[in-house]
Amino acid sequence: MIDQAQLEGLHRRGRKFRGLLLKLKDQTGRTNKVLRQELELLQAQINAASKLIPAMPADEKKKTIARLKPISDQIATLKAQLANQDEIKLPNIPQPDVPDGEDESANIVEREVGKKPKLKNPKDYLALTEPSALVDLKRGAKVSGSRFGYLTGVLAQMQFALIQYAQSVILNKGFTMVVPPVMVTEDNMAAMGYLAGGGENDVYHLEKDKLYLVGTAEQSIGPMHRDEVFTEAELPKRYLAFSSCFRREAGSYGQDTKGIFRVHQFDKLEMFSFTLPEASDHEHELLLRIQEELMQGLKLPYRVVKLCAGDLGWPSARTWDIETWLPSQGAYRETHSTSTTTDYQSRALNIKVKRSSGEKEHVHLLNGTAFAIGRTLIAILENYQQSDGTVTIPPVLQPFLNGLAAIGR
RNA sequence: GGAGGGGUGGCUGAGUGGUCGAAAGCGACGGUCUUGAAAACCGUUAGACCUUCACGGGUCUCGUGAGUUCGAAUCUCACCCCCUCCGCCA
Numbered sequence: 001m002i003d004q005a006q007l008e009g010l011h012r013r014g015r016k017f018r019g020l021l022l023k024l025k026d027q028t029g030r031t032n033k034v035l036r037q038e039l040e041l042l043q044a045q046i047n048a049a050s051k052l053i054p055a056m057p058a059d060e061k062k063k064t065i066a067r068l069k070p071i072s073d074q075i076a077t078l079k080a081q082l083a084n085q086d087e088i089k090l091p092n093i094p095q096p097d098v099p100d101g102e103d104e105s106a107n108i109v110e111r112e113v114g115k116k117p118k119l120k121n122p123k124d125y126l127a128l129t130e131p132s133a134l135v136d137l138k139r140g141a142k143v144s145g146s147r148f149g150y151l152t153g154v155l156a157q158m159q160f161a162l163i164q165y166a167q168s169v170i171l172n173k174g175f176t177m178v179v180p181p182v183m184v185t186e187d188n189m190a191a192m193g194y195l196a197g198g199g200e201n202d203v204y205h206l207e208k209d210k211l212y213l214v215g216t217a218e219q220s221i222g223p224m225h226r227d228e229v230f231t232e233a234e235l236p237k238r239y240l241a242f243s244s245c246f247r248r249e250a251g252s253y254g255q256d257t258k259g260i261f262r263v264h265q266f267d268k269l270e271m272f273s274f275t276l277p278e279a280s281d282h283e284h285e286l287l288l289r290i291q292e293e294l295m296q297g298l299k300l301p302y303r304v305v306k307l308c309a310g311d312l313g314w315p316s317a318r319t320w321d322i323e324t325w326l327p328s329q330g331a332y333r334e335t336h337s338t339s340t341t342t343d344y345q346s347r348a349l350n351i352k353v354k355r356s357s358g359e360k361e362h363v364h365l366l367n368g369t370a371f372a373i374g375r376t377l378i379a380i381l382e383n384y385q386q387s388d389g390t391v392t393i394p395p396v397l398q399p400f401l402n403g404l405a406a407i408g409r
Numbered sequence: 410g411g412a413g414g415g416g417u418g419g420c421u422g423a424g425u426g427g428u429c430g431a432a433a434g435c436g437a438c439g440g441u442c443u444u445g446a447a448a449a450c451c452g453u454u455a456g457a458c459c460u461u462c463a464c465g466g467g468u469c470u471c472g473u474g475a476g477u478u479c480g481a482a483u484c485u486c487a488c489c490c491c492c493u494c495c496g497c498c499a
Contacts, residue, residue, distance in 0.1 A: 037459070040468045047468085050480040054427045061479090068479040185489095 009093035014102040014310035017091070032082070039078045042071055089196040092344040094309040095281075095318040101308030107321075108308070113292065114301035116325050117383050124328035125381040126259050128391055129155065132408060135260055147249060149260045151377070154407050158380070158393070159267065159373050161400035163242060166269050166370045169294055173286075175240040175271065180220035182243050183211040188223035191348035193315030193341070201250045217241035217270040218367040222345050225274060230353045230363060236283060237274040240370060242267070260374045261333070269370035271338075276353060280340050280364035287338045287368035288320050294370060295336075297396045300379050301325040303332050315341045322369075324379040335375045338368030381407075 010017055049068055053061055099108050129135045132153060140149035151159060171177060189195050189212045194203060204213035214220050221241050230237065245268050256262035271290065275283045288304070295302050307319040316339040323332035343362040346352070352360045384392045390408040398405060 033459085036468085040459070043469090044467055046479070051428050053479065065479045072479060 006093050010090065012094050012098070012100055012309035013091060013312065016310070035078060035082055039075060039082070042075050042078070045071055046075070091197055091314045092193070092312075092317045092341060094312060095340070095342075098312070098318050099306060099308045100310075102310040104307075104311045106308035107311055108306045110304045110306055110320075112301070112303040113296065114299065114325075116301045117327060117385075119327050119385065120387065122327035122382065123385060123389065124259075124326075125378045127328075128381050128385055128389065128408070131389075134407075137259065144264075146257075147262065147264045149263060151260075151374075154401075154404070155377060157401055158377055158397065161397040162371050162373055162376060163269060164400040165297070165396055166294060167240070169297065170240050170271065170290060170370060173238070173290065174236070175238040178221065178224075178239045178241045180214075180217055180224070180241050180243055182214050182217075182220065182246070183209075184214060184220055184223060186210060186212065188226070188349075189219060191226070192219045192222050192345055193348070194219060197314040199314055202248050204246045204248055213246035214243060215247045216245050216268060216367070217243035218272055221270070221272040221367075222349060222365055225351050226349045228351055229360060230274065230351075232276065232353060232356060235274060235276050235353060235363065236279060239272045241270045241272060243270070244268075259378075261378060263374065266372060266374040268372045271368045271370050273366045274346075274351065275364045275366065277343065277361060277364050280342060280366060283364070283366050284318065284320075284338065284340045287366060288322075291322055291336045291338060291368060291370070295322065295324070298376075298380065298394045300376075300383055302335070313339065315339075315344050317342045317344065324375070325383065326379060327382045327385075333375070335372055335379060336369040338366070340364060340366045 046068055049064060053064060056064060099106060101107070126135060126137075134151065134153050134155040136150035136152055137148075167177065183206065186195070189203065193199070194215065203215055205211075206213065212219075218241075220243065221239050224239075225237070244265060246265050249262060249264060252262060260266075271287055273283050273287065292302075292304070302322050302324045305321045305323055307316075307321060312319055319337060319339040321334050322336035324335040325331075326333050342364050345365045346362040349365075351363050351365070353363050354360050380394060380397075381391050384394065386392060386406075390406050392406050393401060393404055
């Protein structure tokens with residue numbers, strides 16, 4: 001079941017998993033296998049005898065059935081035993097190059113890119129948009145409660161400019177645009193690894209319809225190819241997905257309570273790749289490179305952070321975050337994330353590739369933010385603000401806004 | 410929301426308790442014939458897992474799960490999905 005290397009890999013995820021590892025120790029997995037073999041042996045006896053029954057004379061038939069009955073009962077008992085061995089849900093194993101560490105304090109900043117703007121008294125994005133009510137939180141709260149807001153006017157238009165800009169950069173790299181369902185069934189959400197390890201508290205659940213609202217398009221794109229077998233030539237399969245994303249933000253009380261930085265609903269463009277196993281590390285670097293290309297096009301100052309083992313999400317084997325500079329906070333804040341889930345999700349989803357040799361193998365699944373639109377708008381507003389309170393529009397976006405050059409002028 | 414029909418191998422489709430993992434046809438693959446091709450003819454043709462050096466053997470799978478039975482594609486229950494008609498609706 002689980003080998004030594006995997007066990008060590010899990011250990012690297014840190015203290016949060018210590019309890020889980022103890023539990024694993026008891027369950028060698030061997031018992032499970034032995035039970036199943038025992039069951040198969042009994043089943044073989046029944047099957048063999050059952051075939052002979054129709055041809056038997058009546059009294060021999062009776063005798064045989066009487067002999068088989070206890071075996072059949074034994075099978076039922078074994079089946080029950082197997083069913084009771086609840087499978088322990090394990091997270092993905094970190095890749096070897098992922099740094100050790102318990103939490104985000106052990107994350108590694110790989111590089112800082114771009115020039116931070118020199119601003120005397122930087123305003124935050126709320127102050128910058130208040131005069132024209134481009135971010136309407138009051139009405140958001142009135143209609144939907146806390147952590148909801150309206151994007152209006154130029155800011156709403158900028159959402160679509162960002163989308164167009166991203167498409168112009170990404171779609172010529174072999175990605176297919178897709179608008180996925182934002183509600184998915186429980187088995188798909190579970191297969192993607194988001195109903196374990198605490199993730200279950202952060203997704204919206206529509207109980208009446210047994211559906212989950214996606215927290216990211218990733219959860220809808222992965223299951224797209226569930227139970228499918230790719231040919232080698234079809235890979236890599238790359239999608240650029242646009243979707244609204246929904247997060248309960250349970251447990252984030254007190255964090256970023258103001259504004260639209262952390263909200264229950266936001267729109268996001270997400271890249272997603274299905275690749276050959278040996279190609280996934282390259283693909284992961286590609287996704288990161290595209291993210292950086294997008295940010296450099298916008299000329300936003302950012303840094304690239306590699307998450308340590310203890311800070312990885314449940315299905316992830318390696319994650320890079322891009323954090324963008326927010327002048328009002330004097331800090332870098334997460335705007336992008338890219339992960340390889342190796343074969344963790346593809347196993348649960350039963351997605352394979354047929355090799356030219358005929359062998360089938362699980363593909364690797366990767367995801368990466370193109371733009372989390374709300375947070376990107378925040379970063380643009382703050383980094384492009386002028387001393388007079390107006391905001392210049394990044395040149396790469398202007399063509400998508402009929403040449404509009406500034407907000408608030 | 411109401412009424413009805415249906416889910417079987419790559420496809421079509423037969424199969425209502427017992428050598429059925431499954432007829433037949435199509436398709437695909439291999440062969441014979443042919444200068445080559447077509448046609449015709451012959452043959453092969455589901456998957457996952459366990460086991461074996463290998464030949465092979467075994468278990469599971471007929472939408473999914475549970476049940477009845479010595480034995481389930483076939484009977485019972487629940488669920489999922491698809492189609493048709495009506496209603497509602499962007």
